[in-house]
Amino acid sequence: MTVVTYRAIAVRIARRSCNKFFSSIEGFPLLYSRIITLMRFLQTIYLFAIAALFGCSKTEVHEAINNDLDSPPSQAIFIINNSTDSPISIELLDSVMPQKDQWFTSYKKSDTLALKLNHSARATIHSLLSYPQTRFISSGDTLAIELDSSKLWLNATDRLNVQELINKRSETLLETDSLYNLFIIADSSKAMRGGDDLSISLAIPVFGDTSVLKSNPELLDELVNQLIYQLEFVPTTLTETNNPELEAIQNLKHEVNRHEAYIRLRILTSQLNREEIQSQIFDSNLYQTDLSLKSPFAYSYIVFFINDYVLKGDEDRSSNKAYVDYKLAYNRLPKYLEGDLLKTAREICLAKMLDYGEGQVSVNNYLAEYLNEHKDSSFVDSFKERYLLSFQTIKNTSTDLALLSNSDSIYTLSEVIQNDTDSVQFYYIDFWASWCGPCRKAMPASEEKRKLYEGRGVKFIYLSIDRDKEKWKTASLSHQLETYQNSYLLINPEEQQFIKDLEIDFIPRYLILDRDGVVLEPNAPGPEGDLFDKIIESYLKN
Numbered sequence: 001m002t003v004v005t006y007r008a009i010a011v012r013i014a015r016r017s018c019n020k021f022f023s024s025i026e027g028f029p030l031l032y033s034r035i036i037t038l039m040r041f042l043q044t045i046y047l048f049a050i051a052a053l054f055g056c057s058k059t060e061v062h063e064a065i066n067n068d069l070d071s072p073p074s075q076a077i078f079i080i081n082n083s084t085d086s087p088i089s090i091e092l093l094d095s096v097m098p099q100k101d102q103w104f105t106s107y108k109k110s111d112t113l114a115l116k117l118n119h120s121a122r123a124t125i126h127s128l129l130s131y132p133q134t135r136f137i138s139s140g141d142t143l144a145i146e147l148d149s150s151k152l153w154l155n156a157t158d159r160l161n162v163q164e165l166i167n168k169r170s171e172t173l174l175e176t177d178s179l180y181n182l183f184i185i186a187d188s189s190k191a192m193r194g195g196d197d198l199s200i201s202l203a204i205p206v207f208g209d210t211s212v213l214k215s216n217p218e219l220l221d222e223l224v225n226q227l228i229y230q231l232e233f234v235p236t237t238l239t240e241t242n243n244p245e246l247e248a249i250q251n252l253k254h255e256v257n258r259h260e261a262y263i264r265l266r267i268l269t270s271q272l273n274r275e276e277i278q279s280q281i282f283d284s285n286l287y288q289t290d291l292s293l294k295s296p297f298a299y300s301y302i303v304f305f306i307n308d309y310v311l312k313g314d315e316d317r318s319s320n321k322a323y324v325d326y327k328l329a330y331n332r333l334p335k336y337l338e339g340d341l342l343k344t345a346r347e348i349c350l351a352k353m354l355d356y357g358e359g360q361v362s363v364n365n366y367l368a369e370y371l372n373e374h375k376d377s378s379f380v381d382s383f384k385e386r387y388l389l390s391f392q393t394i395k396n397t398s399t400d401l402a403l404l405s406n407s408d409s410i411y412t413l414s415e416v417i418q419n420d421t422d423s424v425q426f427y428y429i430d431f432w433a434s435w436c437g438p439c440r441k442a443m444p445a446s447e448e449k450r451k452l453y454e455g456r457g458v459k460f461i462y463l464s465i466d467r468d469k470e471k472w473k474t475a476s477l478s479h480q481l482e483t484y485q486n487s488y489l490l491i492n493p494e495e496q497q498f499i500k501d502l503e504i505d506f507i508p509r510y511l512i513l514d515r516d517g518v519v520l521e522p523n524a525p526g527p528e529g530d531l532f533d534k535i536i537e538s539y540l541k542n
Contacts, residue, residue: 073140076121078104080111081146086128087441088147089198090115093122093252093296105198105478107444119248120162122256126199127152136162136252138245160245166253173257176230179223180264182212184271197437208271224268224277230261232285252296259297262286266304282309290340302345303352310336326352330366343374347383354387354467364389386469391491401496403463403488406476413498416461416486417517425457426520426539429511430527431504433466434475439508443479446527453536462487465507512539 080088089105092115103126104113120138125145130152137143138160146153156163169177184206191204213220235254262281269278282305286292292301306329307313316323330349337345350370353363367389371380384390391402391410401413417427430446432439450460462481466472472489473482481487493499502511502522512521512535520539525531 074116075114076117076123076137076139077142078111078113078115078123079142079144080106080108080113081144082106082109082111083148084127084129086147087198088145089126090145091124091126091132092117093124103198103474105440105475107440107478120160120245120252122252125152125154128195128198128200131200131202136166138162138249160249162249162252165249166256172226173230176223176226179219179226183209183220183223184264184267185209197440206267206271208268208273210272213272220268220272220274224265224280227261227265227268228280228284231258231265231281232291233258234291255295255297258286258295262297262301278308287337287341293340293344298344299348302341302348305336306333306345306349321357323356324352326350326356327358327362327366343376346370346374347379350383351387360389363387387467388469388489388491401463401493401498402491404469404491405488406473406482406484410491411488413461414517416488417513417515420459420515423457424459424515426459426515427511427513427517428453428458428460428524428536429513430460430462431465431507431509431511432462433464433507434468434471435466436507440475440479442508442526442528447480449527449532449536456540458536458540460486464489465493 078090082088087105087107088111089103090113091103104115106113117137117139120136122134123137123143124132124134126132127147129147129149133152133154135143135154135156135158137156137158140159142157144153144155185208186204186206188204191202194201194203233254235250265277265281268274269281286301287305292298295301306326307324310329310332311324314325316325326349330346330353333342333345333349347370350363350366353366354360367380367383371377381390388404391404403411403413403416405411430439432443434440446460454460462484464472464475464487466475466489469489476482476487490496493504502519508526510521510524510526511519512524514520521535525535
């Protein structure tokens with residue numbers, strides 16, 4: 001019998017005890033992260049002890065260590081200790097085209113998240129009480145997050161020393177910093193606080209100092225040349241290290257530096273009124289090769305190119321919502337891009353069409369054109385599924401609410417009600433969406449009320465009006481709805497007479513239905529506050 005076999009038996013026994021111990025210390029992030037580091041060290045000692053006990057050779061022990069301990073882990077652990085009512089959001093810069101709807105948000109006082117990382121990543125921690133803080137982490141790291149009313153505190157194990165490696169600036173970058181600060185001045189006295197439902201931010205206005213430009217115009221040329229070099233730089237492979245993790249850290253460092261150059265060039269363009277600088281961005285290899293596609297900032301690079309180069313910044317503001325013609329951009333793109341870069345830019349345009357309210361018939365026509373030109377049926381199928389375009393027949397019916405379950409099964413609201421047991425007395429319906437801050441803020445209270453009342457005959461049904469299935473699924477993860485049986489995505493809210501009759505044109509919106517589906521409360525109170533309990537208790541007594 002080998003060391004691995006005995007180790008597997010021992011690990012199963014040890015885990016039963018360790019799990020209880022770790023659960024008890026999750027509320028103490030610094031202690032937790034230090035113990036995790038200590039346990040990795042003790043694992044090595046443990047294997048040698050097993051070897052001594054069972055007579056395994058040194059070769060077997062080293063193989064066990066190399067296979068089990070030195071193999072790159074696939075997750076980072078986030079330990080949250082939150083003494084406030086603010087949600088905590090984790091933004092991971094770890095993949096191409098990260099977007100805000102893919103943030104991981106916790107509304108709990110204490111929480112532990114195991115998030116998969118493809119490679120080293122930049123984690124930005126957001127809250128409503130403290131400005132964002134950033135840490136660079138790798139798989140296998142533990143990041144402890146603590147928030148109180150006065151501060152956001154972070155502590156990371158950083159086993160690969162990523163934070164220092166990426167933040168360290170070369171002499172060339174330090175020289176670029178000095179030149180940039182000659183032309184762009186930040187005025188912190190006029191800083192403006194902003195934010196949204198999940199985060200706050202501090203915008204510090206900047207302005208261009210043209211006095212240096214007049215006296216030493218060659219310095220601007222030198223600065224722009226350095227920034228263009230930083231923008232276009234392609235790192236060489238670290239063949240001498242043969243370490244994929246170090247390779248990933250180097251690539252992330254260069255992508256962060258590239259994005260910094262990109263932002264600075266845009267600021268110089270606007271603040272010094274030098275349009276030729278923006279032209280140099282568009283003429284760079286960022287848009288001449290697939291360089292931008294390999295970047296975690298790819299989405300912002302391509303959207304900027306579409307809006308400011310292809311569409312020349314045109315935007316219709318004649319209505320209450322700005323309109324950008326991404327159909328026109330889709331048609332124009334072949335004049336400027338080719339290959340995979342063209343294909344990806346057109347995929348972004350298709351999604352943007354839906355964001356800006358283009359009809360589904362029109363978008364389906366563009367999808368057919370895309371399929372004919374780019375031959376990517378897998379993208380078309382996934383796009384239709386994600387944005388519910390594959391349910392066109394169902395969407396066109398107005399006889400009932402069509403619901404998509406977590407397992408991708410389709411039901412109607414009537415079927416859900418009819419199939420319930422006799423123990424259900426009435427239903428509490430919650431209309432929400434991933435982009436609705438008040439909806440999501442109420443979710444922790446809703447979970448508490450659900451646990452309190454479901455055993456007494458009240459069934460909670462969550463109906464999301466998201467148009468994007470992935471956004472719904474990601475938001476559901478934050479509220480433990482991904483496995484809840486009565487969480488659904490509405491397929492046909494726009495066409496449903498039920499929605500129109502009740503004038504459900506804003507969310508959050510709550511209803512109470514009796515066991516036959518008859519509306520008892522068309523404007524029921526939300527789960528927060530005493531009024532909810534009074535209404536529910538009154539119906540339970542009748």
